[in-house]
Amino acid sequence: MYLTAEPIDLADFIGNARPSDGAVCAFVGVVRNESDGRETVAIEYEAYGEMAESEMSRIARSLAEEWPGARLRIRHRVGRLSIGESSVAIVATAPHRDEAFAACRAAIERIKKSVPIWKREICPDGSSEWVDPTRPDTIARP
Amino acid sequence: MQVRVLYFASFRDAAGRREERRHLPDGSRVEDLWKELSRSVPTFGRFPAMPPAAVNREYVTADTRLAEGDEVAFLPPVAGG
Numbered sequence: 563m564y565l566t567a568e569p570i571d572l573a574d575f576i577g578n579a580r581p582s583d584g585a586v587c588a589f590v591g592v593v594r595n596e597s598d599g600r601e602t603v604a605i606e607y608e609a610y611g612e613m614a615e616s617e618m619s620r621i622a623r624s625l626a627e628e629w630p631g632a633r634l635r636i637r638h639r640v641g642r643l644s645i646g647e648s649s650v651a652i653v654a655t656a657p658h659r660d661e662a663f664a665a666c667r668a669a670i671e672r673i674k675k676s677v678p679i680w681k682r683e684i685c686p687d688g689s690s691e692w693v694d695p696t697r698p699d700t701i702a703r704p
Numbered sequence: 705m706q707v708r709v710l711y712f713a714s715f716r717d718a719a720g721r722r723e724e725r726r727h728l729p730d731g732s733r734v735e736d737l738w739k740e741l742s743r744s745v746p747t748f749g750r751f752p753a754m755p756p757a758a759v760n761r762e763y764v765t766a767d768t769r770l771a772e773g774d775e776v777a778f779l780p781p782v783a784g785g
Contacts, residue, residue: 610758678777680780695782
C-alpha cells in the first residue's frame with residue numbers, strides 16, 4: 563500500500579536497507595505554513611485511491627528497471643495534515659549513491675506529475691483552495 | 705451502454721457529486737462523454753480542452769472507445785507531494 567491515512571513513521575520507513583545496499587536516499591515532503599505568501603494552517607489531501615496505488619506502483623517498478631539495483635519505497639498521506647506533518651516519503655536504496663539519489667529525485671518528480679492526488683490549502687479563516695500547479699499565476703518551482 | 709463517472713477534488717465541487725451513471729450510444733469515445741458532461745456542468749464547458757482522463761484507473765487518450773461498465777474519471781491538475 564502506497565497511500566495511508568495514518569502518520570508516516572519515518573524511522574521505520576527509512577531503516578529498511580538490504581545487505582547489498584550501500585546507499586539510502588530519502589525525500590520527505592512536509593506541510594508548509596504558507597503558499598505564495600498566503601498563510602496556510604493545514605492541507606487536505608485527496609486521492610483517486612485505486613489509481614494512485616497503481617500509478618505509484620508503476621513508478622516504483624519502472625525506476626527499479628531504469629536504475630538497476632535501486633529499490634523504491636513510497637508512502638503518500640491522505641486526509642487533513644497539519645503544518646510540519648510529512649505528506650510524502652520516498653526512500654531509494656541502491657548499492658551506490660548515484661543510483662539512490664537519481665531514483666529518489668525521479669520518483670518525487672513523477673509522483674507530482676502523474677499520480678492522481680489533489681490537495682486543498684486551508685487558510686486561517688477556514689477558507690480553502692484546490693492547488694493547481696498548472697495555473698499561470700502559480701510561481702513555478704522547477 | 706452505461707458507464708460510471710467519478711469526480712474528484714475541484715471537479716467534484718463543480719459537478720456537485722462524487723459519481724454518477726451516464727448512458728451513452730454504443731461506440732462512444734472518451735471525448736464524447738466529456739462533451740456531454742460539459743453541457744451539464746457549466747464549469748467544464750469553459751475549459752479550453754479536455755482534461756486528462758482515466759478509464760478503469762489507467763490514463764487514456766481522448767479517442768479511446770468506452771465499453772459497458774467502464775469506470776471513467778476526468779482528472780483535475782494533480783498536486784501530490
